Amino acid sequence: xxxxxxxxxxxxxxxxxxxxxxxxxxxxxxxxxxxxxxxxxxxxxxxxxxxxxxxxxxxxxxxxxxxxxxxxxxxxxxxxxxxxxxxxxxxxxxxxxxxxxxxxxxxxxxxxxxxxxxxxxxxxxxxxxxxxxxxxxxxxxxxxxxxxxxxxxxxxxxxxxxxxxxxxxxxxxxxxxxxxxxxxxxxxxxxxxxxxxxxxxxxxxxxxxxxxxxxxxxxxxxxxxxxxxxxxxxxxxxxxxxxxxxxxxxxxxxxxxxxxxxxxxxxxxxxxxxxxxxxxxxxxxxxxxxxx
Amino acid sequence: xxxxxxxxxxxxxxxxxxxxxxxxxxxxxxxxxxxxxxxxxxxxxxxxxxxxxxxxxxxxxxxxxxxxxxxxxxxxxxxxxxxxxxxxxxxxxxxxxxxxxxxxxxxxxxxxxxxxxxxxxxxxxxxxxxxxxxxxxxxxxxxxxxxxxxxxxxxxxxxxxxxxxxxxxxxxxxxxxxxxxxxxxxxxxxxxxxxxxxxxxxxxxxxxxxxxxxxxxxxxxxxxxxxxxxxxxxxxxxxxxxxxxxxxxxxxxxxxxxxxxxxxxxxxxxxxxxxxxxxxxxxxxxxxxxxxxxxxxxxxxxxxxx
Numbered sequence: 001x002x003x004x005x006x007x008x009x010x011x012x013x014x015x016x017x018x019x020x021x022x023x024x025x026x027x028x029x030x031x032x033x034x035x036x037x038x039x040x041x042x043x044x045x046x047x048x049x050x051x052x053x054x055x056x057x058x059x060x061x062x063x064x065x066x067x068x069x070x071x072x073x074x075x076x077x078x079x080x081x082x083x084x085x086x087x088x089x090x091x092x093x094x095x096x097x098x099x100x101x102x103x104x105x106x107x108x109x110x111x112x113x114x115x116x117x118x119x120x121x122x123x124x125x126x127x128x129x130x131x132x133x134x135x136x137x138x139x140x141x142x143x144x145x146x147x148x149x150x151x152x153x154x155x156x157x158x159x160x161x162x163x164x165x166x167x168x169x170x171x172x173x174x175x176x177x178x179x180x181x182x183x184x185x186x187x188x189x190x191x192x193x194x195x196x197x198x199x200x201x202x203x204x205x206x207x208x209x210x211x212x213x214x215x216x217x218x219x220x221x222x223x224x225x226x227x228x229x230x231x232x233x234x235x236x237x238x239x240x241x242x243x244x245x246x247x248x249x250x251x252x253x254x255x256x257x258x259x260x261x262x263x264x265x266x267x268x269x270x271x272x273x274x275x276x277x278x279x280x281x282x283x284x285x286x287x288x289x290x291x292x
Numbered sequence: 293x294x295x296x297x298x299x300x301x302x303x304x305x306x307x308x309x310x311x312x313x314x315x316x317x318x319x320x321x322x323x324x325x326x327x328x329x330x331x332x333x334x335x336x337x338x339x340x341x342x343x344x345x346x347x348x349x350x351x352x353x354x355x356x357x358x359x360x361x362x363x364x365x366x367x368x369x370x371x372x373x374x375x376x377x378x379x380x381x382x383x384x385x386x387x388x389x390x391x392x393x394x395x396x397x398x399x400x401x402x403x404x405x406x407x408x409x410x411x412x413x414x415x416x417x418x419x420x421x422x423x424x425x426x427x428x429x430x431x432x433x434x435x436x437x438x439x440x441x442x443x444x445x446x447x448x449x450x451x452x453x454x455x456x457x458x459x460x461x462x463x464x465x466x467x468x469x470x471x472x473x474x475x476x477x478x479x480x481x482x483x484x485x486x487x488x489x490x491x492x493x494x495x496x497x498x499x500x501x502x503x504x505x506x507x508x509x510x511x512x513x514x515x516x517x518x519x520x521x522x523x524x525x526x527x528x529x530x531x532x533x534x535x536x537x538x539x540x541x542x543x544x545x546x547x548x549x550x551x552x553x554x555x556x557x558x559x560x561x562x563x564x565x566x567x568x569x570x571x572x573x574x575x576x577x578x579x580x581x582x583x584x585x586x587x588x589x590x591x592x593x594x595x596x597x598x
Contacts, residue, residue: 087309135580137531139538147557147565224434228539231436232554247440251543254440257450262444265437276432 009184024281025056038208041084042091049088050239053079058257074259078252082260086267087281089241093271096157096236097223099144103161104222105168112172117180123173130166133189138163138225146234147265156235160222171214182206220272227268243268296588309360311573315566322327347441369563382526382549389541393533394545400475400529405522407476407514408483415488423480430477435536455463456545466546472534475529476566482525486518493517498576520591527583534572579581 041049048068053075055063061074062095065081075081145159179185180203188198199277229235230244237243243264250261343349350358362368368378411423430438443466447455454463490496491514499509541550553568555561 081551135527135531135576137534137572137576140533140569143538143554143557144565144569147560147562220432228535230435231539232542234554234557239434244436246365247436253441254444261440268434270438273429273432277427280428288477 021281022275025061027277029228030270031274036265037095038087038091038094041087049080049084049241052078055079058253058260061259063281065124070117073263074257076246076257077258081285082246082263086243086264089243089246089264090267090271092153092236092240093223093243093268096153096160096226097219098227099157099207100160100164101215101219102158103156103269104218105211106148107161108168108170109172109204109211112166113168113176113204115169116173116176116251117199117203127173130169133166134170139228142225143234146229151234153240154234156226156229160225163225164218164222168214171210172207172264175210176203179203179207189274213279214284216275216282219280220275221269223272223275237239279284295470297585300547300584300588301579303501304363307577308574311570311577312360312363315569316356347513350445368440368567370563371564372422372561373564375561378563379565381552382567384569385548385552387478388546389537390469391464392467392540392546392548393537395528396475396533396536397469397526399472401478401526401534403472404476404479405483408480411485411519412484412487412491413510427477430473431481435470436539436543438473439466439540442466442470457547463544467540467546471533471540475532478532479525479529481523483518483522486521487514490514490518507522515533516590520587523583523586527580530576530579534576 004082025115038100051067053066053291056063056075056079057069057077059071059075059079061072061082063071067070068081068084071081071083075084076085081275111126130208141163142156142159146155149155149159149192176199176271184202184206185198193202227241227244227247228234230242231248231291233243233245233248245266248267250257250259250264253260300536325440347350348355366379370377371381374381407423407427411420414420443455446453446466450564453465454460455466458464476591491510496509496514499513500506504513538550538554540546541548542554549568549571553572556564556568
């Protein structure tokens with residue numbers, strides 16, 4: 001058992017690897033490429049991903065096409081280009097996940113700040129709600145919302161936000177609790193800074209970096225939630241492509257045309273693995289305990 | 293100790309009541325059953341008749357007591373679509389779902405914890421690094437993608453395992469395996485972390501220096517303390533299993549609660565949906581209750597301040 005602070009081979013390796021590890025760099029490049037390609041495609045406002053070609057149904061990857069040159073990743077049951085649909089699906093998944101994470105963050109951070117800064121019974125009451133929600137499977141909560149409000153992208157985003165705010169609220173609250181005892185907070189108050197000013201101009205920037213890490217770490221989980229919901233058929237509705245739904249639909253042709261399901265599945269894997277790698281690395285860098 | 297158990301049992305009952313009340317309020321908030329059944333609207337007279345028939349003109353409190361009473365008697369009404377008795381619908385599919393979830397939870401504990409402990413004891417060595425990478429992969433990959441790949445390889449290419457339904461024991465291999473995979477990975481992660489925390493503590497050094505065998509020091513002292521946070525994680529893993537079961541049941545055409553529940557969500561079949569919510573809430577509350585009891589056994593400190 002190594003002593004605290006002792007130099008072990010493992011720790012020496014970690015210390016030497018102070019620079020960005022290769023895996024994280026690769027992940028960042030992969031992520032940037034997918035984000036850029038899907039973003040650029042979505043930005044053109046093109047509708048080519050919905051273009052059907054019934055004469056070219058389920059054609060294998062690399063089949064020459066009548067309208068796009070070549071179907072690099074093949075076509076699906078309706079003869080639509082799988083690669084274009086995967087790109088558009090990625091853009092939508094990114095968008096929904098980003099909006100969901102930001103929405104959840106906004107609610108969570110505001111409640112966390114309020115709870116942590118005010119303290120007292122408000123704090124206790126809010127933390128009971130947080131604890132109750134932590135015990136609920138978030139998919140169950142989202143499904144309830146969808147059952148009551150119907151399926152649409154906006155309901156999806158709202159429910160994803162509402163299903164995750166409690167993790168951000170918890171973290172923010174604990175950060176605010178320690179930050180409000182600092183000298184700089186006393187100093188701001190002493191020169192007449194109001195509550196809003198103290199909290200948003202001074203405390204929030206100081207506690208921002210762990211919140212950013214949290215945001216990154218929760219991103220793959222949110223993307224998987226969206227993919228899972230779309231896979232179940234209660235997320236993004238057709239004909240809008242979504243990676244999860246494409247996997248679900250392609251499942252039926254897994255024997256005859258495996259690319260229909262496997263290409264979008266590959267996109268999901270690349271995106272979530274990359275974000276997770278980057279998130280883990282960020283966390284290890286910022287976690288003071290792990291750095292000692 | 294018995295006082296602590298009593299308090300926790302009271303909390304269990306209270307939680308169930310709160311869930312019942314919430315389910316009632318939320319369903320009422322989003323419209324009356326009449327509106328829900330006839331979204332395109334019906335004439336005033338029929339609406340009044342139906343309202344009187346279903347007792348919706350009575351005060352809320354009376355309605356709630358009636359609803360709670362029916363719930364306690366096990367009367368959950370009928371499906372709006374098929375007219376089937378809701379409880380009957382779920383009773384048929386209860387066993388496959390409980391087996392699926394229970395086996396997955398058991399498998400993930402049986403695999404995840406030993407792997408985590410082993411990894412912690414071999415910290416920094418090649419075994420630890422390989423285990424860490426595998427755990428990372430299993431943790432980051434979505435269950436349905438893993439399921440898809442395994443179905444493709446073992447179901448279609450090799451033709452070793454069935455991929456649809458729950459007829460024989462072989463049908464359980466893929467769904468249980470996939471459901472347990474992510475949970476086992478995160479359990480291994482937490483167990484490793486908790487073990488490393490405990491192994492660095494002074495009391496382990498004391499145990500070793502008074503001549504205790506290394507195995508005894510680790511299992512009797514370290515492991516017992518490391519179990520406390522790990523038990524908490526098992527509670528959280530339960531949610532992952534419920535989340536995953538919705539997807540896995542759909543994917544493997546599992547005749548289970550999850551599929552009926554998802555169907556009810558899609559079709560807005562409220563009585564069926566409502567019972568599903570209560571079912572999942574009951575399972576979660578019950579498991580959390582059992583976890584609380586585990587704390588009482590594991591951690592003497594909790595027994596005092598209950």
